[in-house]
Amino acid sequence: MSGLKKVGFLVNPIAGMGGAVGLKGTDGLAEEAVARGAVPVSPRRAEIALEDLSGVDALFLTAGGDMGEWALRKSGLRYKVVYKSLDQSTAEDTRKASSSFIEEGADLIVFCGGDGTARDVSEVAGSQVPIIGIPAGVKMHSGVFAISPQAAGELVRGYLEGDLHFRETEIVDVDQELYRSGTLETKIYGIAVTPYRPVLVQERKQIYSSRDEEVFKEEIAVFASEFMRDGSAYILGAGTTTAKIAELLGAEKTLLGVDVLKSGRIICSDASEKDLLRTIDEAGAAKIIVSPIGAQGFVLGRGSQQISPEVIRRANPENLIIVATPHKLKETPRLLVDTGDPEIDEMIAGRRQVICGYRIAQLKDVEASSKVGTD
Known part of the structure; x- marks a missing residue:
């Protein structure tokens, strides 16, 4: 298995839940989102990204339960659980799972979430391991996200088949408290490397003022x-x-x-x-x-x-x-x-x-x- 590509696969189970209920984000507000009637959106979007990957020659490294294992089980792809959270997953679990992927030799990390998840994954991966985001958050300003779950699957396949270029892109997020109070203030948190095909990857959000x-x-x-x-x-x-x-x-x-x-x-x-x-x-x-x-x-x-x-x-x-x-x-x-x-x-x-x-x-x-x- 020495030549087998390894792909870290991570799902933020609460990503995007705050959108439909008007919370403008879910970080730190998962319980309130549920109280308002929010339902999970990221698990299904993760499954969609995996649907077209049948037959790929890779081992998927993942986290237990709804952090990736369940989606991979449905997909029929070969996988290995290398991290398990003790309770409802947190940002710290995202970082620890990403560290486990790298320790196990991941060539690529694919995550399903929003800008907060992108920050946590990139904090660990840096520029040493490329990352791809499956869009599932309320806001996605960073340039590592595919334009859809289907496009994310295409990018993973393209990476595994060796026909994609790479680019460096910014990891961007907003100040959550200011955002919820009606002020959009973005900040660059780091630089990540991502497999790139122009039609499949979104650009970083731009604000025009003149x-x-x-x-x-x-x-x-x-x-x-x-x-x-x-x-x-x-x-x-x-x-x-x-x-x-x-x-x-x-x-x-x-x-x-x-x-x-x-x-x-x-x-x-x-x-x-x-x-x-x-x-x-x-x-x-x-x-x-x-x-x-x-x-x-x-x-x-x-x-x-x-x-x-x-x-x-x-x-x-x-x-x-x-x-x-x-x-x-x-x-x-x-x-x-x-x-x-x-x-x-x-x-x-x-x-x-x-x-x-x-x-x-x-x-x-x-x-x-x-x-x-x-x-």
Whole structure:
């Protein structure tokens, strides 16, 4: 077995649980997320990443139970448990499991989680062992994440078959307390090495700020204030562009949350998925306004998981409105959707108008991230 490739495989079981319930993250809030009705999302996304790896010649090193063992057991891949946590897993367990992988000679570490998990894995792996992230967190700003679980599986296979290049990329995370209070402040925590195929790996999130940006946000907001007079409830996703719309209407939006406006006033602030579903039922008609994440291009599936597949289905995918400044569109090579529901993703995918000024729009292709580069 000396020539056999070894892949460390780790799942953060609580990653992403805080998204749909409006917690903007799960680190330190797992119990509250469960109390609000959150359900695990990372185990299934880990399983999806493994589904297309049947027949690969590798030994997967993993942690016990829901930290990786159970997903690998379902996959039928060859694996070995090299670490077991004593209780509900923590960040320390992620670091210890990663250390165990390296001690056992891992050539690659694959983890399922968000930026917090990426920080913990990279803290141990450094630049000596490449890492790949299966996206499952509420926020994913780091450049080690594949654009979908399917893409992560493709990257693992490509690595094992020796046909991928590597690149260094930044591990980025936000200040959790500031983030939950509505302030986005990111920090670079380290540099990692990751197998790279441009179409399969996301870029690090970019924030654009200039005088021209503000002018175009104002124009978008003025146009939105006109078409929002139709009596519908409008679900506004996170971000500065949607916040500008609310500001122009005289409403104070939660910058990093999801809010609902109707007739110029907020009827639901910092909403969870349940709040949005209830509001749609009460309002009778709802539309959704979102702006893609800079450089990454995700329209849905990152940072605003409260706008869930069921929320989109109730509102109708045809009532999805995308807004973005011209500069953001120019610097964002593709628009992606990753709601976790392939059917909804396919309904959203296709040629769509993106409002980028006052009565000005560009036609852009929106792609289901699970389909990109995996055909």
